[in-house]
Structure formats: structure tokens, C-alpha cells
Amino acid sequence: MFDLDRWREIFQSINKNRLRSVMSGFTVAFAILLFTLLFGVVSGLSNFFKDAFADDAQNSMFVRVWKTTKPYKGLQLGRRIQLRNNDFDYVTDEYASKIQYQSARIYKNFNLKYKNNADSYSVRAVHPDHQFLEKTVIEEGRYLNARDLKERSKVIVIGRLIKRDLFGEKPALMKRLNVNGISYLIVGIFSDDGGDNEERLAYIPVTTAQMLYGNNDYISQINLGYDPNLSLDAAITFGNRLEKDLRNKLNIHPDDQSALSVRNMAEANQNVGQFMFVLYFIVIIVGSGTLIAGIIGISNIMIFVIKERTKEFGIRKAIGAKPSSIVTMVVLESVIITTIAGYLGLTLGTVLLKAEWLREVLEEYFIKDPDVSPGIVMGATIVLILAGLIAGYLPAKKAANIKPIVALRAD
Amino acid sequence: MIEIKKLHKSYPIGKDSLHVLKGIDLHIKEGEFVSIMGSSGSGKSTLLNIVGLLDVHDEGEYYLNGQLIKDMNEKKAAILRNKFLGFVFQSFNLISYKTALENVALPLYYKGMNRKERLKVALEYLEKVGLKEWANHLPNELSGGQKQRVAIARALVTKPKVVLADEPTGALDSTTTDSVMDLLKDINDEGMTVFVITHEEEVAEQTKRIVRLKDGVIISDEYTKAAKAV
């Protein structure tokens, strides 16, 4: 039953009483605007945290060693712990089913030289799996492979920025690079999302490094990628057990965090998850608060508006308006105003969140790509429309049932 | 048209109640032109409001167009008002944000007439009260007399059986008073029942029957010279 005349009546009333309409709309628009911004900011925070951990694989674990800080089994504190190949193999053997990727790391610092260009760079000696643990992206050529390791080849994969530093625009692939006086073949060039430092690195086979630099079986660190099918809890348990087993194997006090530790992304993920949970909890509270304030605002204004219009209702009734037609008129007015105002608030909020200058400011506060899901805002708007409906209905019903003679006397 | 028997009305005032109408008997036939006179507070408006279904009585019987008015809910009352009654108030009671034409057309909206038709009819009635040129003006751009004529056009536009006017000239000067009374006379000549409250003798004398009210009872009810002249 679309009644054009009724809508004409309502739009005239809204349009001719602009101040009143704008006033009632303002509260709603403001509430929705705040709501939009709030959710935008939180989604931005969440994006920032997701990004911050995007550099390395989400399921990575590092086994790191340093000096003992607790005496254990007659051994003194201050003892320097050294990981060896057999520790690496021990991990492989014991935990194969829980591990997706595994790589050793040896940290080196070498002078890299091509023709007249030379500089000092960090070089990591690793296994092929390291590519996936570090999310290394091959731009040209290839990464290290099993054959390189087996043959202890003198091959090197260099970062995009090393290539730029030493080769400029000229091709670098399959060129020979002087690494502290030893000639290596460049087999690959890579990029990495982790920032400039991650792209001023070079990778060589772990076996080559062990043979050429000390002829030992030392490794600096073991990097793991746990099976991504493990739950966060299972992954954390795995990390704790690995830590315990390795401390036991290396005669380290079970609580000596400094001597050997396993840094587990699962724990970080869990912390981030908890942090986001708390954040969303706060947002839900603040968001509902904003909405409730909006609802109270509309209700108050509607009560005021209806009081102001009591006489008009009296006149309308004296000339034949049924109470229901007055209630319908007021409720529809209220709903139209809240809908339009809600839409304006939403649009303004979305436009603001997309504004470049605001994004730049927000980025400094760890808020990245703020955005609101339309679903949430639609939900909020619907709540406000319902509120407008109720806020309009109750006082309108009361006003519509006032005896016309009383209503006419009102002023 | 209007038949009232032993009508009583009291207003509650705190714990007490103020007995305003104390047994009114009144019979107004179709086509009559009646005025009610009486000092302020004698209950004139109360009576008119009850007749106009704007208020309800406590005791007695009231028949409008042969129908007993009893246990009226607001909806039924609204329909009857729209169908049978037209109101003219002392304070005009025009809707301020609507033009003269829209004010006159509003009762037809509640009757369910379409927009084009009701604007046409409303304009005819504005012409009848001599305000065709003012159709698109808002009430605050009109003089008191003009506003009252708009209100009369609005009261007439549904072709009611009875026009009820509560001191329609109370806020007007003597020349505009005359023009408003002339209008009411014309309406009555067309056969409409007109029921008007006034406390001005000159106004009452232009009607055909004067009912005098004092302290809630009718003290006299007689036809005027104007009636005898017809």
C-alpha cells in the first residue's frame, strides 16, 4: 500500500521543519560517524598487527643459543653453548611429524666484491627450506637446492639491494662474486617483504660454509616451520617440549632461558589473538555505548518534537485525522530522518577513513588501511532505524490519543 | 440534526470537580443558524466541544444526525468529524507550515480524495471566501480576517452538515467581523446548519436563533428578528 500522498505529507513536514529535522538527524549521523570511525580504526590496528608478522612465516620457530646463566650437573655458568649438525638431525629425527620446514642458520659477515664495487654484507648459510621460513621471493634464477648442499657448491643467492649496489642495472645472474677472496657463482636474486635489511642479505649453502670457514659442524641457529595443521596450543606444547629436550641433550639447566631458547611464533600469534580479542571487546562496549547514546538522543528529540507538535495533531484530528494516521506520519518521519542521517554519517565516516591525509596520520599510530565492513555499519544503522521507530512510536501514540480539545489548547 | 437531552459535564479539578453543564436540553434542526451567548465561563465552549466530538459528556444523551454518541473512540470520532462537522476556531488553528490552499485541502486528504482533485476543490472554496489570490501564502502572511476566512473555507470544504464556530470573530475588528458573518450567513442560506458561539450582541443578532447560557443552564432560547424576516 504505497500511498504517494502520505509520503508527500511526510516530506513536506520534514522539509518545512528543517531545523527540527536536522536536529533529530544530527544525533544519529554523529553516532553512526563515530561508530564507523571506531570500527575503522580497530580494523586498521588489526591490519597493522597482521602485517607486522607477515615478514616471516606465521608458523616459524627459532632455536637460539647463548651462554649458560645457571650451573648444571657440575658444569659452570657462563659456558658458551654451541649447536651442531647432530642437534639439527636430532630435531629432524624426533619431531619429523610435527615439522613442515627445517633449516640451520650460520651468521657470517663478508666483504662482497664485483669488479670495482665492494661492500660488507651479512651472509647466512642455510638449508633450502630456509626460503619458505623467511618467505624469500626469487626474482631471478633459483634458490639454494639439495645438490648445492651435497656438493658443497660455492653458489650464492643475493638480495635485490646487493645486486643493485654492486651491479646497478647490469645483469648479475651467473656472474662470479668475490666473497672474502673466494669466488662464488650467483645463482639467484631475491626480494623480501621484511624491509631493506632483509634485501641486503645473501644466502650460501650451510655445508659450504662449514667446510670453508672453520671446517667444523657448527650452526648458529635452527629455524623450524611447524606443521600448519597443528593448533596454536599444540604448537606451543611442541615448542616447549623441543626446548626441554634440547636443554636436556645439551646439559643445560631446564630453566636456563639464556643458554637455549625456542622462540615460537605460535605464542606471538596467541598473544596477538588475545590482544585483538580484548580490543574487539572494548570496541563492542564503546560501539554499543555510542549507539545507545544515539538512541537516547533520538528518543529525547522525538519526545520534544512531538510535544511541540501536539497542537498541530489536535488540528489534524479536529478536521478528521485518525490517531493511526498521526502515529504513522510521525513514525515514518522519524524513520526517514534516522535513515538519511545514518546514511550520511556512514558515508562521511567511510570517506574520512579513505582520506589520504588521515591515513598518513593514523599509520603513525599503528593503524593501517582502516576499513569498515558494510555489514557492521548496516547493522548499526538498522538498530538506529529501529530506535527511531520506537522513539517515534511511543510518544506519537500518546500524543495521538490526547483528546483533540486538550491538544488544541496546547501551545 | 443535533439533539441534546439532560446533558451534564464536569471537569475534575484536583480532588473536586467543576460542574460546568448542568442538564442542557437543546434541539437544533437541519439548516438552522444558532448562536450561543453567555458570559465568560458559562460553559459555551464546553457545549460546542461536546457537540463537535472534541470532548465527551458525562451524563445525558446526544444524537448527531440521529446517531447516539456514546463510547466514541478517537477513530470513530475522527471519521464522524470529517464527515459531518466543520470547525472554525477563535484562534484560527491553521497549520503554520502549510499554505492557505494546503490548509483548506487537508480535510479532503483525510477523506481520501486524490491530490489533484482536492487542490481543485480547495481552490474553489478559497475563491468562495475571496482569497483565491492568496492561495499560495502561508498563514503568517495573512491578516486575521483572511486567516479566519481560510479557516472557514477549510471547515466547508468537506461539505459538512454542521459548521461549529467558537467565537469566530473574537479576534477580529468590526469590518472583518462583518465579512466573516456574511460568509456564515451565505453558508446557512445554502442549507448548512451553523452553530456559533459569541458574546457580541451584534453578532448574535445576525443569526436566526439565540440560546443564552448562564452557569451551565439555558436561560433563554428565542428566534431573532433576522429569522422572522425570512
Ligand SMILES: Nc1ncnc2c1ncn2[C@@H]1O[C@H](COP(=O)(O)OP(=O)(O)O)[C@@H](O)[C@H]1O
Ligand atoms: N479542561 C478543563 N479543565 C478544567 N476546567 C475547565 C476546562 N475547560 C473549561 N474549564 C472550566 O469550565 C468552565 C467553562 O468553560 P468554557 O466552556 O470554556 O466557558 P466559555 O466558553 O463559556 O467561556 C470555566 O470555568 C473553565 O475554567
Ligand SMILES: [Mg+2]
Ligand atoms: Mg469559550
